């Protein structure tokens with residue numbers, strides 16, 4: 199059955215997917231559906247979606263993914279290469295197997311499975327991250343979520359190696375919409391590194407992924423969250439991540455977006471305890487009809503909290519980059535420190551960049567700032583490199599990598615950083631191939 | 637065959653078309669060192685930039701042949717791979733690109749063009765260390781991004797270090813002596829002299845006769861207002877030091 203995304207032809211009762219779902223979940227789904235029905239697919243008339251149009255989705259008949267597809271023989275193309283990580287692969291949001299050899303106190307499981315067997319475990323967290331009325335797509339996810347990954351790290355436990363979550367989109371037959379729902383909870387004093395690769399199986403039909411990830415970082419805990427969005431040329435990848443950071447805890451994110459036709463990452467980080475910190479770093483590369491939107495919102499809910507957003511975009515011919523950063527400092531959040539920076543490197547005249555910084559400050563003793571720049575490659579630097587015999591293509595690639603250098607530094611040195619740099623280089627090599635053909 | 641043959645070269649700024657070089661001719665044979673002196677704004681850097689292929693200038697007349705081939709037909713990177721090296725008057729800082737990565741990429745670009753395999757990591761390190769030591773470049777500088785945070789003199793030493801690593805056939809040194817202290821001048825001149833050889837040619841731009849005490853030129857040219865107004869042996873440099881450029885005011889007009 200196909201359904202247009204404007205009119206989900208379901209009665210509220212039909213939304214409940216699992217037979218034995220607890221009442222709170224049914225309520226959550228109903229609330230989500232009612233918000234989505236009220237607001238519909240966001241349009242550019244909605245302030246938060248001013249620069250990102252989903253109109254193209256209406257032209258495609260999507261079917262809701264039924265969760266039956268397995269992993270095709272796709273060979274890992276586009277995912278980060280992290281042989282030493284704990285790895286879990288998801289197909290259309292559904293984990294296929296879970297890693298063994300996890301340390302005691304770390305649980306990695308399928309959301310669907312936990313909802314069936316231990317729903318009480320999820321009650322305190324699921325759907326508590328964001329106000330649904332602010333986010334119609336998040337509301338739609340609440341209504342339709344079927345599965346996803348749950349990661350629970352017990353208090354004081356450190357995950358020994360990164361957990362690599364490879365999300366593969368499979369759509370061999372026709373366009374699909376999928377609504378993965380992930381949950382990551384770190385107990386007090388816990389420590390973990392979560393790495394995500396999001397890729398599309400070769401030859402997949404256009405697919406809408408409408409993902410929501412809720413994260414809770416307990417007191418004194420530390421979560422590093424690194425992700426690569428590397429979807430296929432037709433992929434529409436919408437993601438909402440909500441993070442609650444407890445006292446003296448830290449949430450450090452790095453997001454690299456290189457693939458997908460239309461990608462929007464919405465990050466909402468709430469610094470909920472004194473001494474909470476977040477560093478949000480990211481880079482994106484867009485070209486040829488790609489559109490990448492990064493929309494961040496950091497909420498300094500209490501005093502003595504720190505945030506820092508630095509995003510860099512490389513925008514080539516036909517690409518569009520959007521950065522909307524908001525820092526909210528509530529009345530009691532004295533001594534908050536919040537920074538925001540977006541820098542775009544434009545490689546072609548035919549490229550577009552939109553930046554919207556927002557500071558909303560109600561406390562008086564705060565240190566907050568924002569900055570944005572749009573620049574081109576430096577002609578003197580390019581000539582200097584070429585005057586040493588480096589080809590123009592290689593010189594440009596070196597300068598692009600140099601431009602991204604200080605955000606990529608947010609990725610821990612070693613195998614992790616190498617894997618991300620490899621992804622950047624592969625992206626650059628594709629440009630050379632294109633340029634060379636032209 | 638001449639290594640570099642410049643014939644009646646005319647060049648103008650691309651932006652606005654202001655003529656800078658107004659008919660320069662000179663020939664450098666393998667093994668020769670030519671010095672170019674002249675007042676500020678005469679066109680010395682423009683001459684070296686046009687030879688190296690810097691964008692922003694248009695050649696409006698004349699020719700430049702290098703080893704028998706039309707140099708002006710090549711892009712800057714191809715000229716460099718063919719063995720032309722410009723030591724910049726103002727070396728460019730490139731944050732985010734490590735000096736060692738940059739040097740290795742440059743060496744391998746040349747090797748690739750010559751159909752040779754990439755340089756071995758160990759050989760590269762060995763050569764870099766040896767050259768750095770000879771030129772008084774401290775290792776800490778090599779770990780930094782290209783030219784970033786280098787003092788004026790350090791940048792000039794780094795230029796000569798790059799030259800030594802890339803082993804060009806034609807070296808264009810644009811005021812490599814400016815910014816160097818007295819001891820460094822000696823060290824850098826020794827570095828340049830070490831590269832002198834029967835196969836290599838050099839064009840040394842300088843304002844100071846002192847450099848030419850160390851790097852003794854075969855020919856000295858005086859460039860005034862885009863023209864070579866006089867050429868001679870190294871005694872010409874002493875003469876300029878004593879009498880300045882006023883004597884050529886008429887010649888330039």
Ligand SMILES: Nc1ncnc2c1ncn2[C@@H]1O[C@H](COP(=O)(O)OP(=O)(O)OP(=O)(O)O)[C@@H](O)[C@H]1O
Pocket residue numbers: 649656674675676677678679680681682683692725
């Ligand atoms: N990119 C440029 N834009 C504008 N003017 C330029 C440019 N490059 C050179 N010129 C002009 O061309 C003339 C020659 O400059 P050039 O740098 O070649 O002189 P020079 O002989 O090297 O001088 P100096 O001894 O001061 O280094 C000067 O008048 C200079 O202002």
Ligand SMILES: [Mg+2]
Pocket residue numbers: 680681682725810811
């Ligand atoms: Mg000059």
